[in-house]
Amino acid sequence: MTTYFIGDIHGYYNEFISLLKKIYFNNKNDQLWITGDLISRGPDSKKVLYYLYSIRKSVKLVLGNHDLYLISLSLGSMSSNINDPIILNLLKDTKIKFIIDSWLKYQPLVQYDKNKKILMSHAGITPQWKNINTILSASNEAKNIISSKDNKIFFDYINNEKYQINDWKKNKLIGFQRFSFIINAFTKMRYCYPDGTLEMLTKKAPNDINSIILKPWFDIPNVLYKKYTIFFGHWSDLQGGGYTPKNIIGLDTGCCWGNKLTIFTWETKKFHSITCII
Template sequence: MSTYLIGDIHGCYDELQSLLAQVAFNPEHDTLWLTGDLVARGPASLDVLRFVRSLGDSVRLVLGNHDLHLLAVYAGISRNKPKDRLTPLLDAPDADELINWLRRQPLLQVDEEKRLVMAHAGITPQWDLATAQMCAREVEAVLSSDSYPLFLDAMYGDMPNNWSPELSGLSRLRFSTNALTRMRFCFPNGQLDMIAKEAPESAPPPLKPWFAIPGPVAQDYTIVFGHWAALEGRGTPEGIIGLDTGCCWGGTLTMLRWEDGSLFVQPSNRERMIVS
């Protein structure tokens, strides 16, 4: 019985299957953790969703910003961009089932026995674990409710960018969503910057990667995240693991076996592209 953690798949179904074949993944015995962004940019988002859904209780995933964007597109709130290659999924006969399954997935995974936390973008240093769990549950509750289109219509935006327990309503939900699915850089006080996307060494001062600012969660748990392909899985401190290695951009799909720390890599089938 092994636990495997995989970075952003982004519709790269063939690479996912090849990566799982490297370790003879068996859903009857093994568990798969996925850092989110299952869909968009790659060629086979529909196949990825169908496969991941078929795994049932043997998969633990979190939603990423591209997964949320898919929900907004399906709800008629956002535009279907050709570069996201979502049309086959949107037109599929089981699209409604897949979308309703997807919007009921979590934004945060916590395993107390393993002392392991996973979120798509990471954990803002302004949160302790109890706050992160509370904020994730609030977003999950509205996504799984009949009023989810109202939230999806209001989730786009960069403000507020500073956590306060006094935040409420859609502003609170937007901050939590940005922190869990879009965050890369923070100001030294932990306030989010939602503009910079480059590699850490190219960021304008005083911005720092969120993981370079001490936070309470990182003191007690290993944090696994995706989202930031420009890192190429490098440059994080001990106990914080970035697994997005840009498969949809021509990089690789990376998997970590939790029990022994072994890494497995599957090269992309696509030509290398510049990450943006």
């Protein structure tokens, strides 16, 4: 069995399949970890979801912000920032609705392998969480809400830009605010203030920003950053910048901006990429 990690696919089905062929991925034997953001932007979001659902037994997935937008809109939670025509179009397909309701909405926000000492989430691991149990239970709490009935009200809250919670308040948050922080930490974070509170607007790479206050999340001290290999996606502007420590691996190499889709092989520690045609 080989263990692969792939970055944000964003609907680039042809490139995704070509990359799997290039590494001889075999869904009967191998395992495919995916950093989330399966859909939007690219031309074939529907085919990506159909295919992943068909090989779901060999997939270890985390939800990205775009996947959450899809779930939001499937519940009828409308917000100006998520009324993406690609997503609205996807929801006209009954098989896609079925895949969301029976599989996608049950996916976690973090994946963890205790033996290999691996953590993976869409945006990374916030410096405010310094304990593996906090991380796993936060993911579980959010997963329970995302997959429950009557959850539209939670999505309405997190999709409202007025309520962006960026401070965990040492585990004192409750209700909507707690849910909002968990979603922001796992799926939207890039930069943090020196005390670890999240800043989610700045997207550029560290060399291209003017702030002397903001730091990438992985540059704020956290004992977990030394103990685990951490895979994340979400931040395509980091590509090739050599910003992260060796054991913190950003896999979103910007396929949806005409750059690359990247896969990492755990056993050989090798990267393979394919350029995406947009």
